[in-house]
Amino acid sequence: MNDKYSTTAQAEKLSHKQLLAKQWKSIDWKRAEQEVNRLQIRIVKATQAKHTNTVKRLQYLLTHSFYAKALAVRRVTTNKGKKTAGIDGELWTTPAQKMEALLSLTDKGYKASPLRRVYIDKKGKKKKRPLGIPTMYDRAMQALYALALEPIAETTADTKSFGFRKGRSCQDACEYIFTALSRKASPQWILEGDIKGCFDNISHDWLLENIPMDKSILKQFLKAGFVFKGELFPTEDGTPQGGIISPILANMALDGLQQVLSDRFHTNRLGKIDLRFKNSHKVNLVRYADDFIVTAATQEIALEAKELIREFLLGRGLELSEEKTLVTHINDGFDLLGWNFRKYKGKLIVKPSKNSIQTVIGKFSETILKRGKAWEQEVLIMKLNQQIRGWTNYHQSVCASEAFSYLDYQLYELLWRWAKRRHPKKGRDSDHVR
Template identity: 55%
Template sequence: MKDRAMQALYLMALDPIAETTGDNHSYGFRKHRCTHDAIEQCYIVLSRSVAPEWILEGDIKGCFDHISHAWLINNIPMDKEILRKWLECGYVFNGELFPTEEGTPQGGIISPTLANMALDGLQDLLEKSVKKYQVNYKKIVPKIHLVRYADDFIVTAKDKKTIEQVILPLVRKFLAERGLTLSEEKTKITHINEGFDFLGFNIRKFRNNTLLTTPSKDAQKRFCEKIRKTIEANKCVKQKSLIMMLNPIIKGWGNYYKYGTSAKVFHRIDWEIFKKIWQWARRRHPQKCKGWVKDKYFRTLNGRSWRFAADMGKKDKIDYIELTYLPTIHHEKFVKVRHYANPYDPADKSYYEWRETYRMKQTLKGRQSLINIWKRQNKVCPVCGERIDRERPWSITEQIVSGQKVRTLVHTSCKRKMQSRL
């Protein structure tokens, strides 16, 4: 516990440096940045008619486990002896101590920042090393762009030759200095018309010059498998319980991919979910006909038939809990963070406040009562006084004040503290 507290203390001093010196288009493990920022940057770079056509898909072999200790000690601006102890402390497995000779601290809260700082600088290196050139008095722009999320990255270029002869050697040399290597099996050079997978999305340009970002086939397969396992593991539970298990999984997946072109995929995946649900229902009543099973488990709600829904069992009214219908999660345009903005720069404070307010309203879209509560609290948690936003988990609490039920939004950690005192 003391060690984690010390890491948190040093991280408070190190993070502003990392944010100031970091690559503009690095989006992993950084404040107010996420995977969708990285995907949106890919879209900005590749969607134009004069966009680069070739992509290097970089995959670093065991990034967090193999970063050179010597490089970190020589280049990270913090107490060298403290850093050395953290790097060499090792880890315990089954009661046995295993020393670490390379890589960042196992499970350390400072590790992602150390890894980011080790990989920062690649963007500047590529931009300075690959310059414009002339062919028959015509200037050729190599169209070099780097987009990185933690240890996953892509580099774009005008032609395949530039990637093979210039970019790949530069990347390999840059990584070798830090004790890292590219995975030869997973590192690929791809044409944009073939498409490539990045952070769960497939990004591909079609003949009409339209770029689409859709859920990757691997992501679809993993999601369907998760749904299948959840249903098969709960063959005997009540319908209401199964719906409550599946809804967070479906909503979470849908909300992640709603910023892409996902409508067709959502309809197809929903059909797969329906087939699994129908099998679950038929298996419970093998002696009953299909019509009987349909009437027992499916309802017509809001003009839609075949909705898998269960009665909540309230005495005063009929109320149903319904399985989330994936196509009802509509596409939304994602507003990318300004790549040059710094959360520690006072000049950018108003921008980040606007951005977090905007994103919070997007999160609470369609839930006006929660937006009103959030505004009534001046957007802060009444327990700790810190801002309620998407960065920290929060939940709703209810209290009786002057005989009336009052709802408030508090951080989940603050709610646990309140409950522990009771």
């Protein structure tokens, strides 16, 4: 008798899963994108018109929309982190699991789980940086609310902010910097900004007071805490690196900096933009996430800009790093986003930075001499080509021929060492090397 009920229950469970899978596969993704985009456009228009209540109503409609939930689940199950679980160990891999997740997404009684804390290598540095990995459910909730917050963030963003924004890239930032600094009459001084642990230190009070979204949901995202080595730690400040909504929150916290500089260096006593002030001070901000530079006509103006930025950041719980925030002459050059910008005899040259070159050589060495020491030649070539293509594509728009030649030489030396290990009896001039 029990076996009969057990078999029936299993059949019903299987049938339910099949139904869920069928529902997921039948979602009209084109229509989903159109419906969400339509609501996002309305949010943009309401934001521009400063109709706060309308914005809130439209955000509510979007975050409770079936199609928005579907897109949120699809995003977290197709991005790079889809195979990385949070503290619950759960992954959504099957169509049935995805549909079940979609139907379960709700703000009613929502409580975020603590993040799983891991440490990853910091780009070009020996230090590691913390990464908080939310559960799949929390990621989907963040993706859902990001759909409602992003239109506002884009509408109110600084025009010279290039990081984590649709249709903008590092190359766009590079192009703008080149335009701002390449002429004879261009600014000669650069303030290189470095914010101490930006993502880790943004004030929760500032975010809860200023970010236009459901405060109870935002509080759950911010106050979830994290688990490391089996111990639970609270989060009092910051927005975790690893969260889908974190880049939007960080951008919104730093937006407004351009206006602060403009008010001081571009406007007259009547509060109007005055080209005489703008052209004499030559102050321009270029920001990519928490990396930024400010151009200036003189060293004194650059230092004054630094103090204004310090005050701006203070209200957000942030501060500049004294050691890394530098005022530099363009003839001495500066690094940003993996490039070095410097004038040689009055001509601005942009090329891969030394740090970027050393970092990629380190990656090649890791691939060839450590991870690849037991690989077949074909596998090693495939892996290396992926890395080479990524690096060269990133730097193809700047003066990189010298760097490419140097990397070519370094690759030859590393591959020679690999080949020598595999074929110790062969000489450097043997046919298999050439």
